[in-house]
Amino acid sequence: MEEPIESLSIYLPLPYRVLLITILGRIWLFGLNLHYFQVVRIDASPMLRYTRGSSEPPLHKSVYQVASLLALLFGANIMAFWVFTAGSEEAVKNLQMLPVLLFLAVVGIFLWPFGGWHQRGRWRFLRMFRRVIVGGLHPDLRFVDILLADALTSYAKVLGDFAVCVCMFFSGYSSTNPTPNRSAGGRYLMPLAISIPYLIRLRQCLIEYVRARRKGFPSAERRIHLYNSAKYASAFPVILCSALQRGYNNPDEPHIFSQSTLSKLWLLAVVINSLFSFYWDVARDWELTLFSSRRSSSEHPYGLRPNRHFVNKELYYGAIIIDFLLRGTWSIKLSPHLDYINEMEGGIFLLELLEIFRRWVWIFIRVEKEWVMTRGSGALGLLEGSDGVLLTDFGKFDGD
Numbered sequence: 495m496e497e498p499i500e501s502l503s504i505y506l507p508l509p510y511r512v513l514l515i516t517i518l519g520r521i522w523l524f525g526l527n528l529h530y531f532q533v534v535r536i537d538a539s540p541m542l543r544y545t546r547g548s549s550e551p552p553l554h555k556s557v558y559q560v561a562s563l564l565a566l567l568f569g570a571n572i573m574a575f576w577v578f579t580a581g582s583e584e585a586v587k588n589l590q591m592l593p594v595l596l597f598l599a600v601v602g603i604f605l606w607p608f609g610g611w612h613q614r615g616r617w618r619f620l621r622m623f624r625r626v627i628v629g630g631l632h633p634d635l636r637f638v639d640i641l642l643a644d645a646l647t648s649y650a651k652v653l654g655d656f657a658v659c660v661c662m663f664f665s666g667y668s669s670t671n672p673t674p675n676r677s678a679g680g681r682y683l684m685p686l687a688i689s690i691p692y693l694i695r696l697r698q699c700l701i702e703y704v705r706a707r708r709k710g711f712p713s714a715e716r717r718i719h720l721y722n723s724a725k726y727a728s729a730f731p732v733i734l735c736s737a738l739q740r741g742y743n744n745p746d747e748p749h750i751f752s753q754s755t756l757s758k759l760w761l762l763a764v765v766i767n768s769l770f771s772f773y774w775d776v777a778r779d780w781e782l783t784l785f786s787s788r789r790s791s792s793e794h795p796y797g798l799r800p801n802r803h804f805v806n807k808e809l810y811y812g813a814i815i816i817d818f819l820l821r822g823t824w825s826i827k828l829s830p831h832l833d834y835i836n837e838m839e840g841g842i843f844l845l846e847l848l849e850i851f852r853r854w855v856w857i858f859i860r861v862e863k864e865w866v867m868t869r870g871s872g873a874l875g876l877l878e879g880s881d882g883v884l885l886t887d888f889g890k891f892d893g894d
Contacts, residue, residue: 502840503672504586509593509659510572511843515652517568519850521561527857528554536803536865542638556612564600571596583672590663590670629697637864643698646691648853651846657687685737692729699723725774728767735760764824772821776814780859803862813859820852
């Protein structure tokens with residue numbers, strides 16, 4: 495008996511979900527990050543090494559303009575898809591060219607060669623993306639390169655979905671099929687695609703280690719980059735064990751481990767990766783003291799740090815809680831009542847959206863920490879005890 499088709503796969507097939515998450519997460523949410531930074535007087539442009547002319551609009555407005563065009567194209571395209579398919583499963587399978595045209599339009603916007611319309615920003619992003627995609631790290635653009643590469647790790651599953659879409663398209667299965675063939679391209683295509691962002695960051699960490707050694711930095715400072723590379727390397731056992739677990743769908747295929755042993759190995763790998771990543775987010779990326787002996791210092795609220803730009807300490811605590819909970823979404827697989835979420839297209843889509851949201855929150859504190867470090871406590875416009883702008887006040891400002 496065939497399982498019923500999910501409504502999500504009829505009205506939002508896999509290619510549209512990939513495009514929606516990319517437009518929402520990489521463009522719209524980043525624009526919101528930049529907008530809020532301007533509201534709280536954090537000038538992100540120097541940290542991003544993007545200088546604007548006096549006649550140019552604020553950076554977040556430029557991002558909003560690009561995002562609005564992409565949203566308009568997406569909305570028009572998917573509305574046409576709904577009109578032509580009318581909820582018919584067969585029509586959905588046969589109309590895969592519409593999302594393909596949308597993908598080509600999105601790529602074309604960034605590759606538009608005739609100047610004007612944010613050309614400098616578009617081409618700068620493409621150069622940076624080309625450098626980062628092979629694991630490169632520009633000495634003068636270190637922070638922005640790392641920021642982009644870190645963001646890509648949150649799109650690892652989305653990248654896997656994109657690889658599946660491409661394989662389904664060229665195999666004749668139809669990329670808009672309401673029942674995606676996640677085995678398209680073989681058992682290891684998706685794991686390899688998911689591994690790419692982690693390989694990028696791993697290479698960047700090793701580049702930083704080599705540079706630190708060449709400059710004669712103390713061994714303690716050099717080792718930090720090795721520890722960071724170990725964090726990204728810890729994702730590979732999780733990806734490999736997940737790929738091997740899928741192999742048990744074929745009873746005729748030989749297996750190295752029993753299914754029970756493999757499940758235990760997967761659990762061990764995922765706990766190590768999740769806790770390691772959570773620790774690094776809090777202790778290293780955000781420089782909070784939650785895991786150090788200084789957590790109870792009288793100089794700052796419990797677990798935070800003395801120099802902070804955001805007035806509301808609850809914002810930091812909220813970010814820590816969100817990061818911990820969403821780093822642990824793997825635990826859904828451990829509950830017999832929730833395991834089906836990982837098998838449903840809607841469940842997979844929800845988990846991808848939650849990871850994008852986690853990364854969006856992470857960027858607020860990561861950039862704030864960089865601002866505190868580069869400007870120094872004496873240059874901060876917002877310190878505890880001063881008048882500040884809270885996240886809840888965001889909607890009261892127009893960003894001018």
